[in-house]
Amino acid sequence: MEKIIAKLGLGSCGIAAGAGEVWTELQKVINDNSLPIRLEKTACIGMCFEEPVLELSGEGKPKIMLGKVTAADVQNVLDGYLNDKLEYNNIILHEHQEAVHNELIANQKRIVLRNCGVIDPESLEDYEAQGGYQALRKALQMQPMQIIDEVKASGLRGRGGAGFSTGMKWQFAHNAKNDKKYVVCNADEGDPGAFMDRSTLEGDPHAIIEGMIIGAYAMGADEGYLYVRAEYPMAIKHLKKALADAETKGYLGKNIMGTGFNCELHIKEGAGAFVCGEETALMQSIEGKRGMPTIRPPFPAESGLWGKPTNINNVETWANIPWIITNGAKAFRKFGTEKSPGTKVFALAGKIVNSGLIEVPMGMPLHDVIYKVGGGIKNGKKFKGVQLGGPSGGCVPAHLLDTTVDYDSITKTGAIMGSGGMVVMDEDSCMVDIARFFLNFTQNESCGKCTFCRIGTRRMLEILTRITEGKGEMEDIDKLEQLAVNIIKGSLCGLGQTAPNPVLTTLKYFRDEYIAHIVDKKCPAHSCTALLKYEVNPETCVGCTACARKCPVGCISGAVKQVHTIDQNKCIKCGACYAACKFNAITKE
Amino acid sequence: MSNSRADLDAILSRYKGRHGALIPLLQDVQNLEGYLRQDTMKYVSEQTGVPAAEIFGVATFYSMFRLKPQGKYVIRVCKGTACHVSGANGILNAIRENLKLNGTDDTTEDALFTVMEVACLGCCSLAPVIMIGDQTFGKLTPDTVPAVLKKFSA
Ligand SMILES: Cc1cc2nc3c(=O)[nH]c(=O)nc-3n(C[C@H](O)[C@H](O)[C@H](O)COP(=O)(O)O)c2cc1C
Ligand code: SF4
Ligand code: SF4
Ligand code: SF4
Ligand code: FES
Ligand code: FES
Numbered sequence: 001m002e003k004i005i006a007k008l009g010l011g012s013c014g015i016a017a018g019a020g021e022v023w024t025e026l027q028k029v030i031n032d033n034s035l036p037i038r039l040e041k042t043a044c045i046g047m048c049f050e051e052p053v054l055e056l057s058g059e060g061k062p063k064i065m066l067g068k069v070t071a072a073d074v075q076n077v078l079d080g081y082l083n084d085k086l087e088y089n090n091i092i093l094h095e096h097q098e099a100v101h102n103e104l105i106a107n108q109k110r111i112v113l114r115n116c117g118v119i120d121p122e123s124l125e126d127y128e129a130q131g132g133y134q135a136l137r138k139a140l141q142m143q144p145m146q147i148i149d150e151v152k153a154s155g156l157r158g159r160g161g162a163g164f165s166t167g168m169k170w171q172f173a174h175n176a177k178n179d180k181k182y183v184v185c186n187a188d189e190g191d192p193g194a195f196m197d198r199s200t201l202e203g204d205p206h207a208i209i210e211g212m213i214i215g216a217y218a219m220g221a222d223e224g225y226l227y228v229r230a231e232y233p234m235a236i237k238h239l240k241k242a243l244a245d246a247e248t249k250g251y252l253g254k255n256i257m258g259t260g261f262n263c264e265l266h267i268k269e270g271a272g273a274f275v276c277g278e279e280t281a282l283m284q285s286i287e288g289k290r291g292m293p294t295i296r297p298p299f300p301a302e303s304g305l306w307g308k309p310t311n312i313n314n315v316e317t318w319a320n321i322p323w324i325i326t327n328g329a330k331a332f333r334k335f336g337t338e339k340s341p342g343t344k345v346f347a348l349a350g351k352i353v354n355s356g357l358i359e360v361p362m363g364m365p366l367h368d369v370i371y372k373v374g375g376g377i378k379n380g381k382k383f384k385g386v387q388l389g390g391p392s393g394g395c396v397p398a399h400l401l402d403t404t405v406d407y408d409s410i411t412k413t414g415a416i417m418g419s420g421g422m423v424v425m426d427e428d429s430c431m432v433d434i435a436r437f438f439l440n441f442t443q444n445e446s447c448g449k450c451t452f453c454r455i456g457t458r459r460m461l462e463i464l465t466r467i468t469e470g471k472g473e474m475e476d477i478d479k480l481e482q483l484a485v486n487i488i489k490g491s492l493c494g495l496g497q498t499a500p501n502p503v504l505t506t507l508k509y510f511r512d513e514y515i516a517h518i519v520d521k522k523c524p525a526h527s528c529t530a531l532l533k534y535e536v537n538p539e540t541c542v543g544c545t546a547c548a549r550k551c552p553v554g555c556i557s558g559a560v561k562q563v564h565t566i567d568q569n570k571c572i573k574c575g576a577c578y579a580a581c582k583f584n585a586i587t588k589e
Numbered sequence: 590m591s592n593s594r595a596d597l598d599a600i601l602s603r604y605k606g607r608h609g610a611l612i613p614l615l616q617d618v619q620n621l622e623g624y625l626r627q628d629t630m631k632y633v634s635e636q637t638g639v640p641a642a643e644i645f646g647v648a649t650f651y652s653m654f655r656l657k658p659q660g661k662y663v664i665r666v667c668k669g670t671a672c673h674v675s676g677a678n679g680i681l682n683a684i685r686e687n688l689k690l691n692g693t694d695d696t697t698e699d700a701l702f703t704v705m706e707v708a709c710l711g712c713c714s715l716a717p718v719i720m721i722g723d724q725t726f727g728k729l730t731p732d733t734v735p736a737v738l739k740k741f742s743a
Contacts, residue, residue, distance in 0.1 A: 013712040016725035048714030192708035193670030230616075230653055231665075231710055233723065271612050271651035274708065288611035289643075290650040306608070349671035349713035356714050387670060423670045423713075437673050441708065447650075 004058030011044035017051035025071035043203035045117030048356035065093035116203030124245040127206040135322035147218040153329035155341035160314030163407040172301035176309035181221035190277035191390030194421030197315040201235035205242035211321035274445035293493035336362030340406035350423040367401040381426040389418025392498035394505030430527035431510040436464035438502035453496030456487040472518040541585040547577035624655040660703035669709030675716040683731035
């Protein structure tokens, strides 16, 4: 029996970073040399920025994790570990010694991600070895109302964005009288720049499924759907296998664990429409129609899928359930705050050092999330803001970094908790451009049912585009604010109702940037191309001609060893000269 | 053609009588024919009894459905937030320039590539990201784009 285990992260970003080649090499080296090593795979470890990530452990040896492993490293690393003489320049975790990311892990609390990066997500046995499906066993011996009371007592709030009490929602669906009910998992993950749900789906599919079966039992449903974004092929693959394995083992299907309870779950692949993340649109889409939101009431709990009572929860909400049933509401409440108990998974991205997936107790200050767990801002740049809640959310500026991550505190800033996307911006990010980016997104994704959402967002986008091109006027700011009010009032669903948020929060916290674009015709972040001006500094230009050779429109003139000049009328502001000059003689203003 | 009609009928019979199956059905049809052809959609309507207007409505609503033929490789350029702040525009421009795509064209003349924009591929840590076929490439710069495209020639 091999005593040493080599475990490689094969989640989608691991594969994208080259983990596939490392896997092949590991297999080859272990086989060719008959090394006493067992090779295992897992999915997202959360340290996506260090991919490919390899964990080594074994009896009498420290558990360590290596980052940015390449196929060429494999032989040395394995030999070194076996002989206790490992030398590697990127040991990211070490059980007994200082290592770069020890603190990153120490500051987290993993409930939802308890198995992610630990187990092989395609192995039901691995899940069972971690206590998997014990919560279902326990739940099936409880009365449905006992389960609902436990979920209520835990204070769990929906992780899909709105933060509604999960226990209350379950109670509504439970109370609905009908012989047919459905449960649905919302795995549409629409926020562009967020991947919490992808990692959980890929890394621990059984946890979500177990949560859904428990929910179905508690609410009296016997059928359910997982609605998964089509851009997540690996998540779909792992879910399919998990459903089949669970059914074979008798955790799903007819007469579950001999209790007489039946439950069937199906996968529905999305087809690319952000609005389908909205629960009423999602149900339309499952029914095979255009995903257009419908008026509530009736709420899904009364009349949902095919007119039957339906309960929809987010991936992360479902994944919390087995833990709560196993450990109890009290244990859950040990983490987080009074009104936002438990933990929250965040996807850190943008200009942050440790971009990846983290799970922290609610109530942690944003500052700690970004600096202690996230490792701070890339390339020593200055922090400007962090976008929470994607297109429905807002940008929290530096002076509010002591805001704690819980539903109510974040809402106070004008942003929203959202589903957990955190995109960090630095001094090079233009906040007007960010607002324009989100309006472009929502404008594209509006289903078109409500006039204000359809036309209003387009007007806002036009104004924002104008401002970023230096053609804005001060009245435009008032117009934006007026449009925002009307869109919020005149929209049927959350997409329209929250679409103006990115504009409103940037106007609130970064108004000076708007004014700089409008009055001074300057982009303080040097990001809006139309407002840039490239010039040659005659003091430092040595006349090397590098810039002139790179310019795609040939608008730089000057003889060898003479100062060069740029014809501003022809310049298309591509920045090629700026990148080409080795003497820092070209300025960008 | 007759072959394809038989495959089409196989898909239709697979979904026969299943409620709410229009979207997966069209996905399978698109996988078979590369895109959703007008005459195919009419045929699907006749065979399933779903009104043609509803089929066209669904096909135009979801961005995954393509109503035009597409290249051998589909390049999905991520325009999500993380990729946007990490320079996705520059990557898109570099790809379009390298493939010599003009104006609003999205498919190359030799029908090798179709370029489309998507919102987040879920690998934001590797931003900026693109996907060619089912392979993901991250941490791109405009300078590394040509080498990536070179891997996919006829
Ligand atoms: C435009 C829009 C998009 C949404 N996208 C998602 C999504 O991608 N994932 C999600 O879980 N909830 C999304 N929601 C929220 C859902 O409507 C719903 O509130 C949620 O799935 C309920 O689950 P929870 O109570 O577990 O949070 C979206 C809402 C709106 C208005
Ligand atoms: S608010 Fe926008 S997305 Fe929502 S239903 Fe109205 S038009 Fe459609
Ligand atoms: S920015 Fe581009 S177009 Fe303008 S001078 Fe430099 S290289 Fe030429
Ligand atoms: S590359 Fe720089 S130093 Fe060389 S000619 Fe251009 S501006 Fe002058
Ligand atoms: S998917 Fe690889 S660590 Fe996140
Ligand atoms: S924003 Fe590009 S992969 Fe997520």
